[in-house]
Amino acid sequence: xxxxxxxxxxLFRKEGQNVTLSCEQNLNHDAMYWYRQDPGQGLxxxxxxQIVNDFQKGDIAEGYSxxxxxxxxxxxxxxxxxxxxTAFYLCASSIRQADTQYFGPGTRLTVL
Amino acid sequence: SQxxxxxxxxxxIQEGENATMNCSYKxxxxxxxxxxxxxGRGLVHLILIRSNEREKHSGRxxxxxxxxxxxxxxxxxxxxxxxxASYFCATDAVRRDDKIIFGKGTRLHIxx
Numbered sequence: 001x002x003x004x005x006x007x008x009x010x011l012f013r014k015e016g017q018n019v020t021l022s023c024e025q026n027l028n029h030d031a032m033y034w035y036r037q038d039p040g041q042g043l044x045x046x047x048x049x050q051i052v053n054d055f056q057k058g059d060i061a062e063g064y065s066x067x068x069x070x071x072x073x074x075x076x077x078x079x080x081x082x083x084x085x086t087a088f089y090l091c092a093s094s095i096r097q098a099d100t101q102y103f104g105p106g107t108r109l110t111v112l
Numbered sequence: 113s114q115x116x117x118x119x120x121x122x123x124x125i126q127e128g129e130n131a132t133m134n135c136s137y138k139x140x141x142x143x144x145x146x147x148x149x150x151x152g153r154g155l156v157h158l159i160l161i162r163s164n165e166r167e168k169h170s171g172r173x174x175x176x177x178x179x180x181x182x183x184x185x186x187x188x189x190x191x192x193x194x195x196x197a198s199y200f201c202a203t204d205a206v207r208r209d210d211k212i213i214f215g216k217g218t219r220l221h222i223x224x
Contacts, residue, residue: 035214040219041216042200042214042215042216042217043155043200043214045211045213048211058211088152090154090155092154092155097211098142098204098211098212100145100157100160101147101155101157101202101212102157103154103155103156104154105153105154106152106153106154108152
C-alpha cells in the first residue's frame, strides 16, 4: 500500500524546545517538500529536496531545518528560533520537481 | 512569491448546482494543477492542464486554461455535499527553479 505518512498527527511543544516532524514515503519519489499552512491560508514552502543528500530553502526556511539521508525520509525540525511555530505542517512528494505532488495527512503543531 | 490567486475566496451553493472557481497567475507557466483539501487533511491532486491545452475533463470536473489572460477555471457540475472543501490552484512557472506555487484557495461550501 503505497503512500506518504506523517507523524505525529498532533504535537504540542513548550516554548524553547526543538521538535521533529516525521515524513516517510514509499512511492519511490525523488522530490520531497515541507509546507506550512496557517488558518484560512494557502501553503508556504519551507524546504524542498530534489534528491538524497541535497535540499534547498523555500520561502520561509528561517527557524526550520531538514535532512535527506534516505530517499524515503525527509524529517523537519522546528527549532526554538521559529518565533511563531503553531501551524499545520504538510509534507509532500513527487516523482520529480514540479510534477504532481502527493501529500501526507499533516501534523498540527501547537506551542504551549 | 505568490503566483496563483483564486477567486472567490469563499463560495456557498446549493447541492446540485454547479460551482465555478477561478485562478489567475502572473508569469508564463508550463502547467497548472488543481488540488482539493478537506478540513484538517492533506491536499489531493484533482487535475493537471498543460500550457498547450485549453480544456480538460475528469468526471464532474472541467478545467479551462486561457494563457493569454493568464487564468484558469475549475467547474464542478452537479455539486454534492462531499465536494465541500478548499480548492487550490498550483502553477509551475517557466523559470529556473521550477517550483510549484500554490494559491490561497477557494473555500467551497455545499448547502443541503
